[in-house]
Amino acid sequence: MLRSHAVIVYPCVNVPHRQPISAEWAERVVSRSDSKTRSGGIRLRGADEQLIKARSSERHCSSSVHPNRRSRTEPNRTMSKKEAKPGEEKAEPESSWKHLIYNPNTGEFVGRTASSWGLILLFYLVFYGFLAGMFTLTMWAMLQTLDENVPKYSDRVPSPGLVIRPKSMEIVYNRSDSSQYQEFVQHLDTLLQQYNDTEQVKNELCLAGQYYEQDGSEQKKVCQFRRSSLGLCSGLQDSSFGYREGRPCVIVKMNRIIGLKPAGDPFINCTVKGENLLIQYFPQEGRIDRMYFPYYGKKAHEGYVQPLVALKLLLRKEDYSKDLTVECRVEGSNLKNNDDRDKFLGRVTFRVVVTE
Numbered sequence: 001m002l003r004s005h006a007v008i009v010y011p012c013v014n015v016p017h018r019q020p021i022s023a024e025w026a027e028r029v030v031s032r033s034d035s036k037t038r039s040g041g042i043r044l045r046g047a048d049e050q051l052i053k054a055r056s057s058e059r060h061c062s063s064s065v066h067p068n069r070r071s072r073t074e075p076n077r078t079m080s081k082k083e084a085k086p087g088e089e090k091a092e093p094e095s096s097w098k099h100l101i102y103n104p105n106t107g108e109f110v111g112r113t114a115s116s117w118g119l120i121l122l123f124y125l126v127f128y129g130f131l132a133g134m135f136t137l138t139m140w141a142m143l144q145t146l147d148e149n150v151p152k153y154s155d156r157v158p159s160p161g162l163v164i165r166p167k168s169m170e171i172v173y174n175r176s177d178s179s180q181y182q183e184f185v186q187h188l189d190t191l192l193q194q195y196n197d198t199e200q201v202k203n204e205l206c207l208a209g210q211y212y213e214q215d216g217s218e219q220k221k222v223c224q225f226r227r228s229s230l231g232l233c234s235g236l237q238d239s240s241f242g243y244r245e246g247r248p249c250v251i252v253k254m255n256r257i258i259g260l261k262p263a264g265d266p267f268i269n270c271t272v273k274g275e276n277l278l279i280q281y282f283p284q285e286g287r288i289d290r291m292y293f294p295y296y297g298k299k300a301h302e303g304y305v306q307p308l309v310a311l312k313l314l315l316r317k318e319d320y321s322k323d324l325t326v327e328c329r330v331e332g333s334n335l336k337n338n339d340d341r342d343k344f345l346g347r348v349t350f351r352v353v354v355t356e
């Protein structure tokens with residue numbers, strides 16, 4: 001008959017053993033005892049029973065106690081790992097930022113080694129040096145086609161414009177107040193400084209009525225135009241140029257155009273709109289002599305002075321306080337003076353108002 005044995009379950013208490021029990025040997029003993037019990041074999045010895053009880057208690061403890069221990073300890077480990085990550089994340093960007101500028105392991109500066117930087121600098125040095133050489137060569141070749149004295153391309157019109165001095169289109173003043181016309185006098189005196197007889201002595205006495213052509217010579221000569229030829233408007237006899245007496249002087253000149261040779265005998269003619277006003281011209285009849293043409297340019301024709309025409313407005317007492325519009329034109333030649341698109345082409349218009 002089979003004998004029944006009571007199984008005592010020990011609590012999960014760590015029982016000290018003199019020798020450690022291997023898991024393989026304990027399994028072998030338990031399996032052998034189970035087979036003998038079922039077949040009604042011999043009762044196990046005391047040592048075997050103790051081993052079986054210890055093994056069963058270990059199984060019980062492993063299934064009850066150990067999972068709880070894992071559940072309590074594992075989250076702590078996970079939390080410790082999670083807590084450690086922020087520190088690592090802070091350290092990594094700082095390290096990568098430093099290595100981006102200079103990496104001591106590879107010797108790279110901003111992602112490139114010294115040899116790589118050297119090759120790049122050499123390439124750009126050769127490249128931009130080639131471009132600079134091409135630009136210099138192109139500019140030199142173009143400059144060889146230019147004339148220093150005459151522009152290759154010019155958008156100027158073939159006919160000159162007229163300008164006046166003083167530098168104002170409205171000559172308005174009270175002849176009793178010198179401060180009102182002093183600026184006009186100063187403009188005229190400044191213009192005529194280069195026309196002083198002492199300055200014009202060094203220039204050439206040219207033949208009147210003929211063009212003074214100098215195509216064969218490098219340095220062009222200048223014909224004399226003396227300040228004294230302007231008579232009452234020269235400022236030599238009257239330093240106020242007639243502004244004090246109420247009969248002001250106005251100087252008219254043509255703009256310079258290289259190579260201009262006007263046909264005929266050009267002269268300046270001025271009229272006052274709506275009034276019959278007498279005008280006195282210097283030189284006589286307001287003529288511009290052809291000996292001052294052609295003009296060869298600022299560099300070749302150094303010291304060149306333009307011919308001037310001075311006109312003296314002979315105002316009468318009844319002309320004071322009137323708003324007078326004076327128009328001057330260049331006439332007697334092929335120069336244009338009636339272009340509606342350009343009111344300064346060959347002509348000029350200004351206002352004069354003199355009060356007492």
